[in-house]
Amino acid sequence: MxxxxxxxxxxxxxxxxxxxxxxxxxxxxxxxxxxxxxxxxxxxxxxxxxxxxVRLSSLFLPIQYIQYGLNDLFFKHIDLLWSLMFASSNGVYRNDHADKLTRIMSTAIHYNNHQVLEYLLNRIKNEMDEFKSTPITIYFDYAKESTNEKIHCLGLKIFKLLSDDNILIESDILIHRMAKTAIIVIGDVDVIRNWFKRYNLSDLKNLFTMYPTTKAKGIPTLFDLINKKTDIELIELYNVVKIVNKKMDKRSRMEIILQALVQDRIKVIMHIINDGKAKKWKRPLDALLFSPYSSKKTQDYERMRALKFYGIKFCWKYDYVDQEGLTHKINNGTDIDYLRYITSPQVSTPADFKVHVSRWNFAKSLESGCQEAVSFILDCVQKDSTIRIDCIATVFFNPIFCSRHYIDLLSAHVINSGSYHPSNLVQSTLLQAPKGKEYAELDYLLKSKFAQKCHIDFAGSVGFIIDKYGGDNDLLERLVAHAEGFPKKCGFPFESVERYTEQDYPGRDQFISIVEKALAQSPFLKSEFKQRDRIDEPILYVPKHNIERVLIPSLLKKIINQYCRFSLQAIDNSSMRLCRHMFQFIYGAPIKFDSINPYDRVTILCLMVGAGYYRFAKEFILHLNMAIIAMGNKMEQSIDILIQLSLHLIKKPSQQQALEDSDINMPIDQQVDYQELADQILNLIPVEYQPDILYHAKDLTDLQLIPLWERFYLDSNLEGWLDHHSSHPMFLKYDQTFFNHLERLYRLYQEYGKDQKMDPPPLVITYFKIWNQCLDKYYYTLNDESNTIVRRYTQQEYDDFIDLATSTGFIPLKLIK
Structure with missing residues (x-):
């Protein structure tokens, strides 16, 4: 109790x-x-x-519910959707209406939503009970996969549903995906034979190919197939696929071999490499791999060696699942036993020995701190001076290898590859330095030949010294001196610059000051543009896009200012060449404008405006005009950029006032007439396209819009622009703000004397986010048409819309309420 x-x-x-x-x-x-x-x-x-x-509020179409598995939301109004979709047959499915379900079915299949697919098929079967002999036709509209040849497997339950005898698939892509699913996911030879026979298939490619990024999770892979089958079963499956498909493509053979190597299925590998023309695959596979007298350890080493050989031979384009980590220690440079094996006289000739040593992942050994592997490689190099090693690609140095002993060895035996990979060499050197010896250790490093060969993360090193040593001026001056002597070896990784220039970073001002000081001493003067190559200039390195970018002092403060994100985005998406042209123009260096196409000139102008170089932008405009824009091969894209720049500047006065009321640093050029510059940019657009700015001006206030309206409304054609939606820029969002702007434009047309009725926005898929607003305003609401300039949708337009909308699962809110 x-x-x-x-x-x-x-x-x-x-x-x-x-x-x-x-x-x-x-x-x-x-x-x-x-x-x-x-x-x-x-x-x-x-x-x-x-x-x-994904926010639920961002989903507007029920097919998006299917995509993200929100089945309760999709089924919530399924009966109403069904009655609207098949209204012509009293709300009952008929096979001649199969195309109405194409988009919904395709979404359920592609995203492996078997609950939705099963519901749809069961409902169709029940409603076609009197037509039992008529097969259910399935169309599939995800044909985009055919262009990139990525044929993904389907889920087990999706396969079972679609393999029903009463299902007829009318899509080559879906049939191909089903065939691959029968092989990889099902793995039953009878199922494979039946599927190929049912659709008379042959010569299909990529039947065993796996992809590193797949949208569908939890679907079995080639790894799972090999894992659950015996050697005899795998060989039988391979033979069956080869026979029914009438061939086995090179990629499929290769991927089976690689995965079988990882999973130690030697008999399967032997069968494939001895299969007809596939004997050529036997060459890189040593006899020790197949010998019954080889030890398990020797066979494991040979499997690893074969995987590395194939990886290098085929540039690592084949993917395999190494779940047991067979090559993990090799990849991170720590498998000293494997290194000793492949360089031993028993399995390696003198020529092979040099290849294995030079190809060893020395950079990873330095990063992981494996002293045995590093010492072994350096000993080999000391014994044979013809062997060359390259660790310049190392990004992270373990502090162990930044002592004077290793710095001397690396200086003597490492070549200069010239690749751009800024490293943490300075940080690691300071971390291993005894307390009070930091100056001496850094001096020893920077005077070494190795430091002169290796790229350092200058920005990251400055930030590290500010954080750990309170911005010690003597350490920072040593870095600045190194940058002056070896500017092309000093990198400024974008993530380092961004990290140490955040507004709330305590050492921000000192960081910017030191980086600017280093860059100011670099050979980036206007008189040296012709004499100097790009390789002699400091770089802003952006690993994500793999682009090297020149960075000058005056730009540094601007690209990291929170009010210059526009500039940052433009720089990230433009080539190094365009940034260089911009800097040349700003510094007064000569430019051959005839060699710069119109679209690139517009992009350079975008860079200048985004970074706040308004005065230079006004000068640069002199090298642009309507004729140049009109003859460009990217005229529409150029016009879109120019319109956005104009709107950006028109809104600027109000933004300027907001800046004045805050403590944020001002842009570079403050003394500029934004409206005048906006007009100059707008005048670059061919006359017939200038009125388009009215349709993009949804974020302008009425006060800002009216001058544009009075200038262009007589030449505008809102109806024509809405109809030609395929030419609209990708960044344009058709949201509530956009609809409100349309209403504002309609109202202005009426106020300024237009008496001819205008068409409402077309009910096409492009405008699906404002479908409900359009219907409420121009169909369901029974307003007096004499009070509005916009006509109402006709019954035929509404019926056509319902056919389109229901194919996506969309039901107007008015009908739900």
């Missing part, structure tokens, strides 16, 4: 604690500032883990 009372007491305490925690959590979330901090942190975690977060 006492135990029961204690349990009740404890249970009540737990409940009170839970209620208290819930109340506390609610109070926290009710605090705007704390809520923002929490969800920003959650968002950053999602970005780091590469998790795509």
């Amino acid at each position: 006492e135990d029961v009372n204690n349990y009740d007491r404890d249970n009540k305490k737990i409940k009170r604690r839970l209620l208290s925690n819930q109340s506390l959590f609610s109070r926290i979330l009710n605090q705007t500032y704390l809520r923002k901090l929490i969800f920003n942190h959650v968002s950053s975690i999602h970005k780091q883990l590469n998790i795509k977060v």
Whole structure:
């Protein structure tokens, strides 16, 4: 009895604690500032883990519910959707209406939503009960896969549903995906034979190919197939596929061999390489791999060696699942036993010995801190001076290898590859230095031949010294001196620049000052543009896009300013050549404008405006005009950029006032007439396209819009622009703001004397986010048409729209309510 009372007491305490925690959590979330901090942190975690977060409010079409597995939302109004979709047959499915379900079916199949697919097929079967002999036709509109030859497997339940005898698939891509699924996911030779026979298939490619990024999760792969089959079963399956498909393509053979190597299926490999013309695959596979007298360790080493050989031979284009980590230690440069094996006289000739040593992942050995592997390689190089090793690609040096002993060895035996990979060499050197010896150790490093060969992350090194040593001026001056002597070896990785120039970073001003000082001493003077090659200039390295970019002092402060994101985006998406042209123009260096095409000139202008170089932008405009824009091969894209630049400047006065009311640094050029510059840019657009700015001006206030309206409304054609939606720029969002702007334009047309009726926005898929608003305004609401310039949709237009909309699962809100 006492135990029961204690349990009740404890249970009540737990409940009170839970209620208290819930109340506390609610109070926290009710605090705007704390809520923002929490969800920003959650968002950053999602970005780091590469998790795509989709807001429910961003989903407008029921097929999007299918895509993200929100089946309850899709089924919520399925009966109403069905009645609208098949209204001509009293809400009952008939096979001649199969095309109406194409988009919904395709989405369910492509995203492996078997619950939705099963529901649809069962409902169709029930409604076609009197036509049992008529097969259910399945169309599939994800044909984009045929262009890139990526044929993904389907889920097991999707396959079973579609392999029903009463299903007829009318899509080559879907049939191909089903064939691949029969092989990889099902793995039954009878199922494979039946599927190929049923659709008379042959000569299909990529039947065993796996892809590193697949949208469907939880679908078995080639690894799973090999894992669950015996050698005899795998050989039988291979033979069956070869026979029914009438051939086995090179990629399929190669991927089976690679995966079988990883999973130690030697008999399967032997069968494939001895199969007809495939004997050529036997060459790189040593006899020790197949010998019954070889030890298990020797066979494992030979499997590893074969995997590395094929990887190099085929440039690592084939993917395999190494779940047991067979090559993990090799890839991170720590498998010293394997290194000794492949360089031993028993399995390696003198020529092979040199190849194995020079190809060893020395950079990873330096990063992981494997002293045995590093010492072994350096000993080999000391014994044979003809062997060349390259660790210049090393990004992270373990502090162990930044001592004077290793610096001397690396200086003597490492070649200069010339590749751009800024490293943490300075940071690691300071980390291993005894306390009080930091100056001496850094001096020893920077004077070494190795430091003169190796690229260093200058920006990261400056930030590290500011953080760990309080911005020690003597250490920083040593770095600046090194940058002056070896500017082409100093890199400025974008992530380092961004990290140490955040507004709330305490050492921001010192960081910018030191980097500017280093760059100011570099050979980037206008008189040296012709004499100097790009390789002699410091670089801003952006690994994501693998582009090297010149960075000058005056630009540094601007690209990291929070009000210059436009510039940052433009720089990330343009080539190094365009940035260089911009800098040349700013510094007065001669430019051959005839060699710069119109679209690139517009992009350079975009860079200047985004970075705040308004005065230079006005001068640069003199090298652009309507004729130049009109004759460009990317005229539409150029016009879109120019329109956005004009709108950016028209909104600028209000933004300028906001800046003046804050503590944020101002842009570079403040003394400029934004409206005048906006007009100059707008005048670059061919006359017939200038009125298009009215349709893009949804973010302008009425006060900002009216001058544009009065200038262009007589030449505008809103109806024609809405009809030609395929030519609209990708960045244009058709949201509530866009609809409100359309309403504003219609109202202005009426106020300025237009008496001819105008068509409402066409009900096409492009405008699906404003379908409900359009219907409410121009179909369902029975307003007096004499009070509006916009006519209502006709019954035929509405019926055609319902056919289109229901194919996506869309139901107008008016009908749901």
